[in-house]
Amino acid sequence: MTDTPSKSGLEGVIAAAKQAPGRGLPPVHLWNPTHCGDIDIVIKKDGLWFHEGTPIGREALVRLFSTVLRKDPDGFHLVTPVEKMRITVEDAPFIAVRVDKVGDTLKFLTNVGDEVEAGPENEIRVEMDPATGEPRPYLHVRRGLEALIARPVFYELVELAQERETPDGPRLGVSSNGAWFPVGPAGAHVL
Known part of the structure; x- marks a missing residue:
């Protein structure tokens, strides 16, 4: 069993995504956390990821975030066992x-x-x-x-x-x- 991350926001997403390195994708479809609001991450039409208007230049970080991305009826979210934060996707993620x-x-x-x-x-x-x-x-x-x-x-x-x-x-x-x-x-x- 994995420990629940104690960090929140972007740090919590990073911590949750890092919990299972080399073991495939985290089971985001099984997690049902409370919606914690929106986070200023935008995936542009060209596939570039931005945080607070600045491109996320580290490929490893983008890959990490992509593993905890989920599409729900109300939009796209980064999901951890304890948080769910909506992001913006202009076309496909x-x-x-x-x-x-x-x-x-x-x-x-x-x-x-x-x-x-x-x-x-x-x-x-x-x-x-x-x-x-x-x-x-x-x-x-x-x-x-x-x-x-x-x-x-x-x-x-x-x-x-x-x-x-x-x-x-x-x-x-x-x-x-x-x-x-x-x-x-x-x-x-x-x-």
Whole structure:
């Protein structure tokens, strides 16, 4: 059993996240602390984390915070066994910065070091911006948390895509771990 951190605020988050180094992610989905308010942390659309308007430059600290991030119906929170503090996320909390095709599996790497295999439990979805028509592709990472797929990585997916007939007509899509994900209309990769 772990000791409950005695620190509060940002120090408490750091202490809670450090409790299980090398043992995987903390079980934030099992913790039900009282909401303690908001903390001035913002995850920008480009995946950069800011605290009180200043970029958090230490990658290890961002990784640490990412392990205690949870998405609840009322927003994104950093969670410890004794505290729950809401933060601001402008789009998705993570960015998928790399993809590798290994056999029939697409393996992604996020900007915070998560390795994710696309499949039935970690779906790829693409939203289209109604104003510009530009795609916004996402990958489910864990428990409702998603990564925006970086543009160069999305281009790699489009190159891997194959056309398939769907109820909505022909679509381009990629397969991974037995699941198929549409990534765009047929012919989108032909210039």
